[in-house]
């Protein structure tokens with residue numbers, strides 16, 4: 001495997017070079033995005049790069065280099081000038097807070113997302129399910145971790161943990177005691193990219209650190225970049241693990257996907273049964289016998305099969321049950337993403 005492949009280079013990116021005259025340019029991957037520049041890892045090290053003027057002023061915010069992007073740059077010694085951002089294979093985004101729906105790109109060219117929750121801060125089934133729906137929409141495979149398993153586990157936590165393990169294959173781990181770290185490491189493959197997501201404090205950096213003991217995350221072996229003069233805030237960082245695999249650490253994304261609590265009922269990006277349910281006459285419709293229930297209507301006229309409906313109701317009850325055993329009582333019953341996910345599994349399509 002050559003260096004570029006170790007950084008995640010593949011045929012997908014190779015083919016995007018076809019119509020670019022790139023003889024004089026260096027190929028690299030963005031490891032860190034600063035305010036006015038970014039750090040790019042390439043075959044022989046890393047370099048502080050700035051965007052060429054035409055890109056700086058000509059590109060939309062989301063087109064500009066993000067952590068994980070492949071770029072071409074002209075090497076001027078101390079500084080590189082980025083002339084191209086190669087097309088992205090995947091990208092992970094979330095909705096920005098605010099009235100208008102704006103997308104914020106968290107990382108690009110990701111194969112897997114390592115979704116971390118922990119016992120201390122509290123397991124949150126709903127947040128997990130929202131994340132899973134979002135990842136599915138982004139075409140990114142999830143790996144779910146429950147960290148800090150070294151701490152005392154309450155019966156409530158045990159129950160929700162079991163559910164997460166059985167339903168979503170969540171893996172209990174401890175960065176502190178190293179429990180199951182080897183197992184996770186065996187799931188991280190050379191040349192593949194993994195982004196860590198989860199609320200601040202769940203232990204993302206600690207887990208990466210445990211994988212990557214030799215280097216301090218702040219100064220990471222990979223980004224010993226010439227960061228001089230870049231008095232800036234580092235947003236995210238990309239590291240290549242010694243035994244292969246590329247990991248991207250992110251700051252906490254507490255409300256991944258939906259950023260404010262009143263966005264809870266917004267299901268933009270999701271389709272189907274949740275949209276129907278939103279239009280039911282009564283807001284607290286149980287979709288069992290109410291007049292003006294759009295879900296029942298869809299069953300009646302065959303847009304939803306009996307089986308789909310049964311599944312929807314079963315999952316609804318399950319959700320209620322688990323919602324009431326978490327600290328999440330307030331938001332109980334509002335989020336249907338798990339139902340949607342399972343409907344998708346069953347092949348349900350919005351129409």
Ligand SMILES: Nc1nc2c(ncn2[C@@H]2O[C@H](COP(=O)(O)OP(=O)(O)O)[C@@H](O)[C@H]2O)c(=O)[nH]1
Pocket residue numbers: 147148149150151173174175176177198199200201202203204205206207252
């Ligand atoms: N008990 C315990 N504490 C942990 C574990 N992993 C991380 N922590 C602690 O949790 C806090 C947040 O960890 P950090 O890695 O910075 O979380 P991040 O914000 O997700 O990157 C730190 O004080 C860690 O020492 C663990 O497995 N068990």
Ligand SMILES: [Mg+2]
Pocket residue numbers: 204205206249250251
């Ligand atoms: Mg961190």
Ligand SMILES: [Zn+2]
Pocket residue numbers: 277280281285286287288290292293294295296
């Ligand atoms: Zn209804």
